[in-house]
Amino acid sequence: MSKIVIKSGFSAVACPFDNFKSLELGQKLSQAGHIYDITEVREPSKETLVYSKCVPQTNVSNPPWRVEITLNNERIVTQAHCSCPAGLSGHCKHRAALVITLNNHRDESQTDNQQAWRKPSTHGKSLYPKGKRVKEIIKSKSRGPSPSYALPSKKIRAHYMKDLEEFGLANSQIYHELKEESREVQSEAKGSLAIPDWVKNVLSAQHQFVTTAAIHLETLPSKLRQFYQEHVCVDDETTKSIFEATLEQSGSVMWINQRKLRITGSRAHGIFRGRTPHTRAGNFFKSPPEVESIKYGRRMEKAALEQYQLITKREVFRPGLVIKKVQPWLATTPDGLFIDEEGNVGVLEIKSPKS
Known part of the structure; x- marks a missing residue:
């Protein structure tokens, strides 16, 4: 859905x-x-x-x-x-x-605007006072809970579809929605198989190339520590799932949300160069300016990648979000990963100057 x-x-x-x-x-x-x-x-x-x-x-x-x-x-x-x-x-x-x-x-609506052609008299207002809004009558504590928008599991979706079929409702809108959702899940599963083995090897071996730093979670307030453990920390399976689900990069909602939780390659320099904690924190949430040169670079990125493949004859893969396992507050999305004739893997950085 x-x-x-x-x-x-x-x-x-x-x-x-x-x-x-x-x-x-x-x-x-x-x-x-x-x-x-x-x-x-x-x-x-x-x-x-x-x-x-x-x-x-x-x-x-x-x-x-x-x-x-x-x-x-x-x-x-x-x-x-x-x-x-x-x-x-x-x-x-x-x-x-x-x-x-x-x-x-x-x-x-139009009835909310003040009547211009015939205003009621003061006496008329006293006879017919304006009523209260529903939200003024029913306080927030007395209102029912908000509906849940959680996606049903695969088993529950299959159960719903079977019931609809038995009642002759296979042509209903909700049946088609459930069927389409099942196709999307299957498509995602097939998409994960398209990742080359050499890319999977890079992801599984990334811990060999980093220097770890001690994480003193006990210094954090309990709420921040809980948030870090629930939303920032990831295991191997979650890291792989996020990588596969964000292959569309900026076209993926998960890619946008997961980057908000981490220091990414586009923000690292501004955070590193900040002289005060206040400035560094501000650079963490600051988005890059939407200038025409940046928009041009985004438009030309796919064409530039294809030209690189054509000229070098190398296999290139456009990855999703790569989260550093041992330091999960760090992440990056390379423009591309490539493997040369000798099996060496490299990171491709694409620059498309407008002028």
């Missing part, structure tokens, strides 16, 4: 007071209309991602901040990020403003 993108009609976020320290400042930003272009993305078996833009308060002519939060099935915030300098601390008011805007969001 494909992802669902929502631009309006948002559900409220649960327990906002437990996650943010700057709700009062966020309330002012929300009321001033600084939060806009809100998008919610729901995907099976994944947490819900909500992101928006926020007009900088100090200089409205500057590019907007990118604000994003991650929600679990109960609409409770599990992660929050902002591209502003204070985005890593608990005092970022932009993240709080996004949550408040979501909870106060209400789509407008």
Whole structure:
């Protein structure tokens, strides 16, 4: 089943007071209309991602901040990020403003606008006072739980399809959705077989070429330690699965989400050159500028790779996200891996200058 993108009609976020320290400042930003272009993305078996833009308060002519939060099935915030300098601390008011805007969001229709041709009299207003909204009558604690968007297992999907067939509903939309999902799973399984053996050998032998560093998890707060162990640490099987599932690179949602948890090749230099922890942390979340030369390089990458293969006669493989097993907070996505005539494996870096 494909992802669902929502631009309006948002559900409220649960327990906002437990996650943010700057709700009062966020309330002012929300009321001033600084939060806009809100998008919610729901995907099976994944947490819900909500992101928006926020007009900088100090200089409205500057590019907007990118604000994003991650929600679990109960609409409770599990992660929050902002591209502003204070985005890593608990005092970022932009993240709080996004949550408040979501909870106060209400789509407008023509009947929401003030009547222009015949306004009711004061007496008429007193006779027919405006009623309360449903969300004002039913408090958040009394509302039912949010629906789960987790993808059913293969066994459950097969059971559903069998029931639909028995009731003569093999032509129904839900049956076709379940069947298409099964095909996608089979396609992914076949795709993993297409990875050459020499690429698999590189992945399995990567620990031989790195220097390990001691990881002192006991110095982290319990919540951060739990997050690191659940989301950053990966075993051999998970590393392989992520590599195979992200072969489309920027076209893969998993590729985007997994890179957010790690220092990647595109961010490493900025983090290394940062003089203060604050600057280094800011460079971790800063996205590369969307200038025309970078867009051109992306468009020409596939053609350049094909030309390299044609000229050198070497086998080239375009990999997915490679996570360093012994230091899983590090990852990279090479433009390509190649093997020469003598069996030596190398990393291909493609540069396509526009001028």
